[in-house]
Amino acid sequence: MASPSILRIFTLQPNLGVPIYLQLIHQVRRMVASGQLTPGTELPSVREVATEYTVNPTTISKAYGLLENEGLVQRNRGKPMTISPGRHGSASLAQRLKQIEPQVEALVLAARQLELKAADLCEFIEKKMEKARD
Amino acid sequence: MTEPLVSTRGLGKTIGRKVILRDIALEVTPGSIVGIIGKNGAGKTTLLEILLGFSPASSGSAQLFGHDSFALPATIKGRIGFVPQQDELINLLTGQQQLALVAALHGHWNAALIERLRKTWEVPMDRIIQNLSGGERQKLSTLTALGHEPELLVLDEPVASLDPISRRRFLREMIEITAERTRTVLFSTHIISDLERVADQIWILRDGAIAWAGPLDSLQESVVRLSVNARRSLPSVLPLAGCLSQRVAGERASAVVTQWTGQRLAQLQETLDAEIAVEPLGLEDIFVELHS
Numbered sequence: 001m002a003s004p005s006i007l008r009i010f011t012l013q014p015n016l017g018v019p020i021y022l023q024l025i026h027q028v029r030r031m032v033a034s035g036q037l038t039p040g041t042e043l044p045s046v047r048e049v050a051t052e053y054t055v056n057p058t059t060i061s062k063a064y065g066l067l068e069n070e071g072l073v074q075r076n077r078g079k080p081m082t083i084s085p086g087r088h089g090s091a092s093l094a095q096r097l098k099q100i101e102p103q104v105e106a107l108v109l110a111a112r113q114l115e116l117k118a119a120d121l122c123e124f125i126e127k128k129m130e131k132a133r134d
Numbered sequence: 135m136t137e138p139l140v141s142t143r144g145l146g147k148t149i150g151r152k153v154i155l156r157d158i159a160l161e162v163t164p165g166s167i168v169g170i171i172g173k174n175g176a177g178k179t180t181l182l183e184i185l186l187g188f189s190p191a192s193s194g195s196a197q198l199f200g201h202d203s204f205a206l207p208a209t210i211k212g213r214i215g216f217v218p219q220q221d222e223l224i225n226l227l228t229g230q231q232q233l234a235l236v237a238a239l240h241g242h243w244n245a246a247l248i249e250r251l252r253k254t255w256e257v258p259m260d261r262i263i264q265n266l267s268g269g270e271r272q273k274l275s276t277l278t279a280l281g282h283e284p285e286l287l288v289l290d291e292p293v294a295s296l297d298p299i300s301r302r303r304f305l306r307e308m309i310e311i312t313a314e315r316t317r318t319v320l321f322s323t324h325i326i327s328d329l330e331r332v333a334d335q336i337w338i339l340r341d342g343a344i345a346w347a348g349p350l351d352s353l354q355e356s357v358v359r360l361s362v363n364a365r366r367s368l369p370s371v372l373p374l375a376g377c378l379s380q381r382v383a384g385e386r387a388s389a390v391v392t393q394w395t396g397q398r399l400a401q402l403q404e405t406l407d408a409e410i411a412v413e414p415l416g417l418e419d420i421f422v423e424l425h426s
Binding site for chain 1 (some may be wrong): 327
C-alpha cells in the first residue's frame with residue numbers, strides 16, 4: 001500500500017471536462033519539474049488511485065502508461081512504479097514555463113476579452129499565488 | 135485481441151409502427167465500465183432488455199458471450215447479473231430471506247462479499263421488503279445481482295433512489311469489481327457526474343440511435359468549445375467542420391465542435407485570422423450540445 005500522503009497528492013476533478021488521465025499526467029509533470037516528486041518516489045498503484053478518488057482505473061493506467069513512455073516514471077517488477085532518476089527539479093525555468101504555457105495562453109485570451117491590463121492581471125496572479133502558499 | 139463480451143450489429147426494434155431502436159452497432163470488451171445515457175424514451179431500457187434476451191430484436195443481431203441474446207444457454211445466464219429499474223423483490227420477505235432465496239438459485243454465492251456490502255451499504259436485513267425505503271430496496275436489489283459474482287453486471291438506473299453517500303459507495307464497488315479487468319459493468323443513468331467518474335466507455339442514445347459510443351476520454355477530447363477572438367469582423371456563419379452550435383458577434387465568436395484535434399487549431403486561426411482558445415466541456419454540456 002502506498003502511504004496515505006502520496007495517495008492524496010493528486011487533485012482529480014472528474015467534472016472538469018479535461019480527461020482524468022490528462023489531469024494526472026499534467027500534475028505528475030509539474031510536481032516532478034518543481035521537485036515535489038523526486039527520483040525513486042513510489043507512486044500509488046492504479047487500483048489505489050482509482051478507489052481513493054472513485055475514478056475509472058482505465059484512465060489512471062492510461063496516464064501511467066503515457067508517463068512511462070515519456071520516461072518520467074518507471075515500472076518495477078512486482079513493485080510500485082517510481083519517479084525516474086535524474087529528472088527531479090532539473091527542469092529549467094524555461095522548461096517549467098513551457099509546461100504552463102497552454103494555461104497562460106487561455107488566461108491571456110480571456111484577459112483580452114475582458115480588456116484587462118497586464119499589470120492588473122499580474123497583480124491579481126501574485127495575490128492568488130500568495131494565498132495559495134498560505 | 136479480446137473477444138467482445140457484448141456485440142450488436144444493425145440492431146433494430148420496432149413495436150407496432152413505432153421505431154424504438156435503429157441500427158445499433160456496439161461492442162463491449164471485458165473490464166470496461168460502460169455508461170449509457172439518453173433522454174427519457176431514448177431506448178436505453180429496451181436496448182438493455184434486448185441485450186439480455188428478454189425481448190427479441192426486430193432486425194439485426196445481439197450477442198452476449200458469443201451467443202445470440204435471445205437464445206442464451208443457462209450456463210451463460212449464470213454469468214450475468216441484472217438489476218432492473220423496477221426491482222423484482224418479494225414484498226413479504228425480509229432482506230435476509232430474499233438474499234437466501236437468490237443464493238439458493240445459484241451454484242456459487244459469495245456470502246462474505248454480500249455480508250461486507252450489506253454492512254457498508256447499510257441494508258436492513260430483518261425488516262420485510264414492503265417496509266423498506268426506495269433506496270434500501272435498490273441496494274438490496276443490487277446485492278441480489280452481485281452474490282454470484284457475475285462476469286457481466288447490467289444495471290438499469292441503479293442509483294436513481296440513492297443518496298450521494300450511498301451512490302459514492304456503490305460507484306467504489308463497481309471500480310473494485312472491474313479492477314481485475316475480468317468483469318464488466320454496463321449501466322444506464324441520468325446522473326452524468328457519476329459517469330464522468332467511473333465510466334471508461336460512454337454510449338449516448340438519441341431517438342433510438344447511437345449519437346456517440348466510445349471511450350469517455352476521446353469524447354471529452356473531441357467535443358470542445360472554441361472561443362474566437364478575431365482581428366477583423368468574422369463571417370456571420372463560421373466555416374467549421376463538425377459544428378454543433380455557434381454564436382458570432384462581430385470579431386468574437388463561440389462555437390462547439392466535434393471531431394476536434396489539436397492539429398486543426400493552427401489552420402483555423404489562420405483561416406479566421408483570430409486567436410482561438412480551446413476549452414473542454416463537461417459531459418453534461420456535451421450531452422446537451424449533442425441534442426441541440
